[in-house]
Amino acid sequence: MSVSNLLLNKHNPDVLTCIANLSNDEVFTPPEMAAAMLDLAAEAWARDHNGENLWANPNARVLDPFVKTGVFLREATHRFNDGLASLIPDPQERVNHILTKQIFGIAITELTALMARRSVYCSKYANSEHSICTAFDTPEGNIWFERTExxxxxxxxxxxxxxxxxxxxxxxxxxxxxxxxxxxxxxxxxxxxxxxxHAYTFIHTDDIKKRVNEIFGASMHFDLIVGNPPYQLGSAGGTRDIPIYQKFVAQAKELDPQLLTMVIPSRWMATGLGLNEFRQDMLSDRKLSVLVDYQNAAEVFPGVGLNGGACYFLRDATHDGDCEVTTIRGGIASSPTMRRLDEFDILVRDAEALPILRKVLADNPMSINSILARDKEFGWTSNFRDFSVHPQEGLIPIHYIEKMQRKVGYISRAQVTKSVELIDKWKVLVPAVGSGREREKAGVDLVLGPSQIAAAPSVCTQSFLFFYSDTEAEAVSIRSYYSTKFFRFLVSLRKITQHATHSTYSWVPMQSWDREWTDAELYAKYRLSDEEVSYIESLIRPMELD
Structure with missing residues (x-):
């Protein structure tokens, strides 16, 4: 088969759609997403260069600094092959030019290096007789990998x-x-x-420009950097994985490409271990021109357990303004909306929610966080069991969760050494882990798990957060507020994963605890329109009280 036929041949299905992911940390990009990201970059290039076709530019360079299957480089090669056909008519000369001068990759493992070369060069060795490029004199070509410690x-x-x-x-x-x-x-x-x-070369250096020049043996500048980086590293015991994708984004920016497009988890928008600085940088970056957010990552990466969704973005060095945001849920894309991303401390993913949030926060109300306990308020983790399971005179109830069942034990006051002033408060216990993301699957969501009232005196383990009050009547009022769709909608704007932390409740305003609240009263209090009420009602499921 000729070089041209190899490049143009489209098998169905595409072999890269059939490869299983290495892990939930190193997720393969579907060819359709890679194509969409490259097309997005080409559109931006045309806007920035008076309509010029990126793929018809023989000097444009593309780098994937975290190559897995090679799908981005393969798709870019196809586009360059079409775009340069009139400028370089000879197919072999054209392919040699593209693969030696324009397409570059840094693989994340030895296996992905071989896989990517097979995808791009049609041979796992760039200089073999089976390679479509006849100009390489090394097996790796321009897809580099070297073990890093x-x-x-x-x-x-x-x-x-x-x-x-x-x-x-x-x-x-x-x-x-x-x-x-x-x-x-x-x-x-x-x-x-x-x-x-798993010591990825791209982030294990103090000078990424110098390192890239060393890798490719020349002074390199890339017009487009594109890819899908590793997302996280597992920790001891697997209890707290360490996000690392933000480090790849930062390094890519250091290379000063005109265009940068990457697919990463969406949880950076509201949460994530060690992601506060990254979130602030992203939200305040006026060069971020496009953001496409999939609220359910399974729509992009079937079979991958990626809580909180996935997104891809385009950063354009010539852009200075608001960002075009598109939200995709259930296969339906919202109309692109121009957004100032740093309006709040996190990114509100749904543009339709913004008018409601602005109304609620207009008078800078006190947050319900002022009566919400912190994580491990009494100092005990979820695994704490140093208490009796049988009631005894003089002991107070301790609420905990064991094997997904809510239970009550008994403990002495003397064992409570932290937040002792809250022992004699009435409490509305709420689970620290919410209901999951049913909204991703069914279009509606409970957002939070069911609450329960704990009479004074009482304590609890880390399995619960709790709102506290002086009387039973106030606790009943708080619980009624918690069960409203209005309350849980405001929480949903900050709750991107199953965990409901203290900050998740920041946008829920305090109320007077002299009644049992209903959604109708709250909608009227905050002057929500019929359309805004319908929007909330369409997203949040009713919560039944026992």
Whole structure:
């Protein structure tokens, strides 16, 4: 088969749609999404260059700095092959030019390097007889991979004493160290020479421009950087994964491309371990011109457990203004809306919610957070069990969750050493983990789990947050407010994953606790229009009180 036929041949199905993901951390990009992102970049290029076709520019360079299947580079190669046909008529000369001068990649593992070369060069070795490019003299071509090691920081971890088995002398060893670049734990990723380190080259350097020049052996500038970076690193025990995609975004910006488009998890918009600075940078970045947000990541990555959705963005170095935001839910895309992303401290994903939120916050009301306990208010984790399961005289109830069942134990006041002033408050207990994201699947959402009233005196473990009051009547009023669609709608704007933290309730205004609240009263109080009421009603499910 000729070079032209190889490039133009479209099999059905595309082989890259059939490959299973390596993990939930390293997610393969569907060809359709890669195509949409490249087309988006080409549209921006045309606007910025008086209608010029990016793919007809023989000097334009494209970099995927976290190559997996090679889908972005393959799709870009197809586009350049079409766009340069009149300028470089000879198919072999054209392909050689594109693959040696315009298409570049940095693979994340040795396996993905081979996979990407097979996708782009039609051979896992760029200089083999099977490669469609005849101008390479190295097996890797312009898709580079080299094993990189983590840099363990001796300032982290624990200094432990050991006895040297040979000398019998006491020695000290630093254990539990973390990588100074990505935060990986030595116990998880210091695995020896036979396993992948997951020390991604692109983020394990202090000077990314210099490093990229070293990799490709020349002074490099890229017009378009595109890709889908690794999302996170697992931690010891798998309890708290460490996001790392933000580090790839930051490094890509350091290379000063005219256009940068990447697909990343959407949870940065409202939450995420260590993502506060990244969120502020993204929301305040006036060069961010387009943001496409999938509220259910399964619409993009079927079979991948990615809570909070996924998105891709376009950053245009020539742009200075608002961002065009499109929200996709249930396969339906909203009308693109021009947004000032930093209007609030997080990104409100649905533009239709903004008028409602502005009405609620217009008078800068006190937040219900002022009567909401903090995480581990009494100091106990969810696993705390140092209490009796049988009632005894002089002990107070402690509410906890075990095997997804709400239970009550009994504990002495003397064991409560933190927030003792809240023991004798009435409480409305609410689960720290919400109902899930039913809205992603069925179009409606409970948002929060069911509440319960705990009489004074009482305490609870980390399984619950709680609102507190002086009387039972006030607790009943608070609980009625919590059950309204209005309340849970405001929470939903900040709750992007299952976890409902203290800050999740920031936009819920305080009320007077002299009645049992209804949605009708709240809609009227905040002067919501019929359309705004219908919008809330369409998203939030009723919550039945026991």
């Amino acid at each position: 983590h840099t363990w920081d001796d300032k982290t971890g624990t200094r432990e004493s050991h006895v040297d088995p040979l000398s019998g002398e006491e020695i000290f060893i630093r254990t539990g160290r973390r990588c100074s670049y990505c935060g990986a734990g030595e116990e998880d990723y210091g695995r020896g020479e036979d396993l992948e380190t």
